[in-house]
Amino acid sequence: MLPKEVVSSTDRLTTAAVRCAWSQWSSIGASTHRGPQLGVHDEIVDVEALILGSLGLSQREPRLRTLATDWAIANSELLSVARMRGLLQGPFSGNDTNISELADRVVTGKGDTRWRALISAYGKHEPPVRAVRERTLKAVPPRWRDARSLMLQLRRGFGVGVKPDLISILIGQRAAWLDVATLCELSAYSVAGVRRAADEMANAGMIETSGGHSRAYRADIAAWQALLPNIKSPIWRRRADGFGFVLRWQRYINERSDSHDSELSLAIHFGARMTEFWRLWLEAGVTQEPVSDDAATAWASRAVAIDSLTRWFEDRAN
Numbered sequence: 001m002l003p004k005e006v007v008s009s010t011d012r013l014t015t016a017a018v019r020c021a022w023s024q025w026s027s028i029g030a031s032t033h034r035g036p037q038l039g040v041h042d043e044i045v046d047v048e049a050l051i052l053g054s055l056g057l058s059q060r061e062p063r064l065r066t067l068a069t070d071w072a073i074a075n076s077e078l079l080s081v082a083r084m085r086g087l088l089q090g091p092f093s094g095n096d097t098n099i100s101e102l103a104d105r106v107v108t109g110k111g112d113t114r115w116r117a118l119i120s121a122y123g124k125h126e127p128p129v130r131a132v133r134e135r136t137l138k139a140v141p142p143r144w145r146d147a148r149s150l151m152l153q154l155r156r157g158f159g160v161g162v163k164p165d166l167i168s169i170l171i172g173q174r175a176a177w178l179d180v181a182t183l184c185e186l187s188a189y190s191v192a193g194v195r196r197a198a199d200e201m202a203n204a205g206m207i208e209t210s211g212g213h214s215r216a217y218r219a220d221i222a223a224w225q226a227l228l229p230n231i232k233s234p235i236w237r238r239r240a241d242g243f244g245f246v247l248r249w250q251r252y253i254n255e256r257s258d259s260h261d262s263e264l265s266l267a268i269h270f271g272a273r274m275t276e277f278w279r280l281w282l283e284a285g286v287t288q289e290p291v292s293d294d295a296a297t298a299w300a301s302r303a304v305a306i307d308s309l310t311r312w313f314e315d316r317a318n
Helices: 004-027 047-057 063-074 081-089 099-110 113-121 147-158 162-172 180-187 191-203 221-227 239-255 263-276 278-283 298-313
Strands: 216-218
Touching: 004 047, 004 063, 004 147, 004 239, 004 263, 004 298, 047 063, 047 081, 047 099, 047 239, 063 099, 081 113, 099 113, 147 162, 162 180, 162 191, 162 216, 162 221, 180 191, 239 263, 239 278, 239 298, 263 278, 263 298, 278 298
Parallel strands: none
Antiparallel strands: none
């Protein structure tokens, strides 16, 4: 059996991720029948990350799969299949999302043939922990009420694609300059697609560019707030990385559940996974990798980092 401290820390983190998913579904209009929402009203919901995170977290909370499937069927025209594939090859790679099952239901239930690409690419899947019921929860179109639905609102206005997503990310970075590499990392689109879209929008005066070979881009927040006054002060968080990390670590813990790994061994493996998501940890307020050479306190140093990421999921990170 695994050490209790490791299981307890992992459980707290997973619980925070589940609560975050419920809150975000509620924030874009899904009927969750939950209590008061967590978090702030200014975070832009990364809906593809939310869907993939919900599918993976359904091993803990099966109703998230039902909700994600229901919402995707009702609003598939607002979802980017290309971005979904990019995230599956990035932060969600190696995780159990069963995306092909959801894609099949979207194709058959909504007739959205774009999703066939996800069935063919991820055609082999295991049955979910609990079958999605035929009579799903009610899903309605998103409400354009504040920053949380900004990405979906821009997609409704401009169409699903690279450009509205880049605008959402740039607005959510609050006037920070972002280079192509960072935009690719956050958007999960290709380098060529991101560079072309960003340059075209800069030439059209929709975003700003620093120019030059290593140019960067940013959005004029005041101008977009004048156009869409309901968005207030949007912020973009690395939720794809957050959900992806939790699912990857939870899967490792599940695979090792019958082992007798020491806290030191698990701390080393945890650190290796932290390195793969280092910018996520920086955003969560962990500025350096927590390390302890003492076998007795090795996991305790990791638990401090986990607490920071738990607070980040609950929107209380520094």
